[in-house]
Amino acid sequence: MALGPYASFIVTSYALVAAVVAILIAWIAIDFRRQKARLRELEASGITRRSGRSAADIR
Amino acid sequence: MTLIDLANPTKFLSLTGRILPWLAGATAILLLIGLYQAAMAPDDYQQGATVKIMFIHVPNAWLSMFVWGVMSLAALGTLVWRHPLADVAAKAAAPIGAAFTFLALVTGSLWGRPMWGTYWQWDARLTSVLILFLMYLGLIALWRAVDDPSRAARAAAILTLVGALNLPIIKFSVDWWNTLHQPASVLRMGGSTLDRAFLIPLLVMAVGFSLLFVTLHLAAMRNEILRRRVRSLQIMQASQQAA
Numbered sequence: 658m659a660l661g662p663y664a665s666f667i668v669t670s671y672a673l674v675a676a677v678v679a680i681l682i683a684w685i686a687i688d689f690r691r692q693k694a695r696l697r698e699l700e701a702s703g704i705t706r707r708s709g710r711s712a713a714d715i716r
Numbered sequence: 717m718t719l720i721d722l723a724n725p726t727k728f729l730s731l732t733g734r735i736l737p738w739l740a741g742a743t744a745i746l747l748l749i750g751l752y753q754a755a756m757a758p759d760d761y762q763q764g765a766t767v768k769i770m771f772i773h774v775p776n777a778w779l780s781m782f783v784w785g786v787m788s789l790a791a792l793g794t795l796v797w798r799h800p801l802a803d804v805a806a807k808a809a810a811p812i813g814a815a816f817t818f819l820a821l822v823t824g825s826l827w828g829r830p831m832w833g834t835y836w837q838w839d840a841r842l843t844s845v846l847i848l849f850l851m852y853l854g855l856i857a858l859w860r861a862v863d864d865p866s867r868a869a870r871a872a873a874i875l876t877l878v879g880a881l882n883l884p885i886i887k888f889s890v891d892w893w894n895t896l897h898q899p900a901s902v903l904r905m906g907g908s909t910l911d912r913a914f915l916i917p918l919l920v921m922a923v924g925f926s927l928l929f930v931t932l933h934l935a936a937m938r939n940e941i942l943r944r945r946v947r948s949l950q951i952m953q954a955s956q957q958a959a
Binding site for chain 2: 666677
């Protein structure tokens with residue numbers, strides 16, 4: 658696959674899209690873990706939801 | 717399970733917890749197929765290999781508008797139907813839409829330099845998409861500026877619906893004004909003008925990126941529901957400590 662004289666523009670475009678998508682995925686995954694950890698901390702300190710469901714129930 | 721059941725955040729968390737791994741898998745497979753097809757696509761007789769930028773630029777450009785459309789529907793859900801997950805959906809979509817719009821602008825710029833001889837031109841299409849990007853940033857700032865999510869939701873919903881007026885301007889800017897940007901070549905009256913060798917990889921990539929949005933959006937909505945649970949438990953904790 659020859660990309661010709663403008664290869665740097667093509668490769669930069671694809672690399673940038675890959676980087677931004679990777680950042681989005683990582684940000685959402687880290688945020689999920691952070692929120693679950695906060696819920697667990699609050700439950701451990703005796704604060705529970707009215708439904709009684711635990712953060713550990715959330716997959 | 718009906719749409720009404722999905723209004724219950726707990727049921728939403730349970731359902732999305734089950735379907736998200738399948739959605740992520742389907743997204744990865746479609747994007748891998750699309751990337752392979754894009755790599756194998758022939759060079760364009762005028763643009764050469766730079767036509768490969770189209771396979772990532774166009775899906776991101778479509779999604780930049782589609783996501784604002786989703787947020788506009790969610791805004792109606794907040795203001796008219798008062799659906800409990802509508803503002804969760806709107807808030808979760810904004811950063812993802814901003815990322816797609818950023819990618820559409822930058823990949824378009826990187827495509828424009830070799831084809832037009834410039835990275836940027838203040839013409840109608842490019843400027844209206846830049847305005848869309850700035851509106852995404854404004855909306856994210858608004859959500860962050862107001863502490864109470866329900867108060868922020870109403871203001872954000874109004875701003876989103878006002879911003880939706882920009883969508884037809886973006887779509888038809890290439891018809892209404894003289895611009896460097898080419899007119900529509902896929903979604904147009906009379907059918908696509910693209911050859912199948914380019915159209916098929918483009919559509920596969922577009923469906924792949926759309927599934928990526930759905931996957932990320934559902935995951936971000938789950939995070940937002942959890943964030944609100946944390947907030948309500950923190951308020952309970954504070955009131956217990958004060959009592």
